[in-house]
Amino acid sequence: MGVKVCKFGGTSLADTNQIAKVKAIVEADDERRYIVASAPGKRDPKDQKITDLFYLCHEHARNDLPFDEVFALIEQRYNQIITDLGIDLDLSPQLAKTKADLAGGASKEYAASRGEFLNGPIIAAVLGYAFIDAAEIVQFDKHGRLLRDQTHEATRARLAEVDRAVIPGFYGSGPDGEIRTFSRGGSDITGAIVAAGVNADVYENWTDVSGLLMADPRVIDRPKPIDSVTYKELRELAYMGASVLHDEAIFPVRQASIPVNIRNTNLPDDPGTMILPDAAPIAHQGTITGIAGRKDFTVIALSKALMNAEVGFGRRVLGVLEANGVSFEHMPSGIDTMSVVVEDDQLNGNEEKIIEAIKAECEPDTIDLYPDMALIATVGRGMARTPGMAAKLFNALGAAGVNIRMIDQGSSEINIIVGVNMHEFETAMRAIYDAFVN
Ligand code: ASP
Numbered sequence: 001m002g003v004k005v006c007k008f009g010g011t012s013l014a015d016t017n018q019i020a021k022v023k024a025i026v027e028a029d030d031e032r033r034y035i036v037a038s039a040p041g042k043r044d045p046k047d048q049k050i051t052d053l054f055y056l057c058h059e060h061a062r063n064d065l066p067f068d069e070v071f072a073l074i075e076q077r078y079n080q081i082i083t084d085l086g087i088d089l090d091l092s093p094q095l096a097k098t099k100a101d102l103a104g105g106a107s108k109e110y111a112a113s114r115g116e117f118l119n120g121p122i123i124a125a126v127l128g129y130a131f132i133d134a135a136e137i138v139q140f141d142k143h144g145r146l147l148r149d150q151t152h153e154a155t156r157a158r159l160a161e162v163d164r165a166v167i168p169g170f171y172g173s174g175p176d177g178e179i180r181t182f183s184r185g186g187s188d189i190t191g192a193i194v195a196a197g198v199n200a201d202v203y204e205n206w207t208d209v210s211g212l213l214m215a216d217p218r219v220i221d222r223p224k225p226i227d228s229v230t231y232k233e234l235r236e237l238a239y240m241g242a243s244v245l246h247d248e249a250i251f252p253v254r255q256a257s258i259p260v261n262i263r264n265t266n267l268p269d270d271p272g273t274m275i276l277p278d279a280a281p282i283a284h285q286g287t288i289t290g291i292a293g294r295k296d297f298t299v300i301a302l303s304k305a306l307m308n309a310e311v312g313f314g315r316r317v318l319g320v321l322e323a324n325g326v327s328f329e330h331m332p333s334g335i336d337t338m339s340v341v342v343e344d345d346q347l348n349g350n351e352e353k354i355i356e357a358i359k360a361e362c363e364p365d366t367i368d369l370y371p372d373m374a375l376i377a378t379v380g381r382g383m384a385r386t387p388g389m390a391a392k393l394f395n396a397l398g399a400a401g402v403n404i405r406m407i408d409q410g411s412s413e414i415n416i417i418v419g420v421n422m423h424e425f426e427t428a429m430r431a432i433y434d435a436f437v438n
Contacts, residue, residue: 002031005200007169007191010041010049011208012265013119016084023126025206025268034159034198035166036191037123039115040077050074050115051170051184058111061102071099078118087125094118109144110179113171116187120168129164134190137197138172140180146172146189152252155197167194188249192260196252203253203260205245210264211273212237212244214437215291219429224437226290228274233289233379236415240292240377245275286389288380288436293429295422296344297329297373298351299406302364307336313362314338320357324350329375330408330417339406341373341419373405374425377417378432384413393418396435402428 008022026032039050053074060067078091098114117133124131137155139147151172159165169187174180182189188205195203212234215223229237231254238244245260253260260275307313314331317340321328330341347354355367383389390409393416397404406419420428 002201003033003198004029004031004202004204005034005036005191005195005198006032006204006206007036007187007194008038008123008265009187009205009207010038010051012041012206013038013123014041014043014047016081018265019081019085019123019126021265021268022123022206025265026127028268031201032204033164034194034200035123035127035129036169036187036194037116037119037166038169038187039119040081048073050077050119051112054111054114055108057102058106058108061105062108067102071102078122081122085122085126087122089121089125091118091121094121107178109171109181112181113168113179116168116170120166124166127164127166129166130162132158132162132165132167134168134171135173135177135179137167138190138193140172140174142175144174144180146182146248148252151193152197155193159194159198182246182248185246186248188246189252192249192252195258195260196256199256200258203258204263205260206263206265208264208266209262210267210270211262212242212290214289215429215433216242216293219293219426220291220433223433225270226273227271228276228280229289230276230278230280230381232278232412233381233414234275236377236379236410237290237292240375240379240417241294242290242292250275282381284382286386287382288378288389289382290380291376291378291429291432291436293374293376293425295374295425297341297375297419298344298347299339299341299370299373299419300355300358301337301339301366301368301370302358302362303337303366304362304364305336307338316361317358320354320361323357324354326350326354330406330419332406332408341375341406344371370405372422373419374422374428375406375417375419376425376428376432377415378436379415381414383416390416392435393432396431397428400427400431402431 012018041049053070056070057067075095082089121131137158139150141147169190171179171181212226213223214226217223257277261272263272264270326346328340328342332339402420402424404418408417
């Protein structure tokens, strides 16, 4: 029998109604054998996530303030869920221990992890699956970094002993057994670890949207969903601002070539988005996968006669950036010109200092700073080795009256990045979307 690992996010487990959907989803496919559960999330936009309530308890305890009221909210939520589901489970000993631990100075990460720790047994009871504490399998070093190999081995060995299990997401244990967590949203990582550990056929990540969209819905009206994307494309889109899976969550499954399927708990019939290994065949040549963009970049533009023949010019420019702790994003160049694109945050108000240092080190004929730039990446494996894709992109921008300030095509030909003035960002995004999608 095949194996599917399903991670359910906080909104999928926010209340009894949602948990009933989860149960139906798991029961609909016998291969859904390992379930990674988040803590109950928001039931409506004004609601509180259980994890946030735990952070609040910790903050109170740290300042020697009573936290009974906040803790009572947590207790009520779990007890309500248990009662409404009609399951035979008494969480009061664990709740009492958690409260005592918090009062006794337990760490912030311990506090944060309890949302998942307490929810796991509920979901296990609902499904009739075993509960396995993530602290047994997910291991961190003393700096809180995931010990990948040990975790993989522990997960593989422990889960081989159980046919079906629920594992809480988001946390694990450190060298002395203390609880450590991933960064926020980290249950995605646990899901990927479990998927790799049981060598799953697919890692289903169940959330409240039907997969990834081809563009930011705040800019493009009702963008189409992406049906499949490779890890490499996803990395390009995520880097350019598309919000997708937790970055580190890609790693374990990518390494094991396990596809990820982003699904919607509220619309379980939607196929969602498949994230595939990089070698996956291309369904549609000549198409794009998605568009993503980011604002707030500055271009440092340099020119110098005979720059092309000057050995070490580029190195010296980059050396100045390095000496100032600035990382750069792109470096398009001409014969006697060179531009370096940097994020405004990186410059951090040090523009003048950096310009003076470049002048001293490299003696350019001109050096200009162009702030207020935006970068837009058009990404798609269907673009590679297809003539006319760049022309289509530039024509679309030209027709929309957008001035292209910078062009960069990745060597893999799966992306073309253009730099435009920030005030033309939205116009540019729409022009590209319309040209390729509509
Ligand atoms: N419950 C944690 C959070 O709110 C982790 C997660 O849901 O993935 O960030």
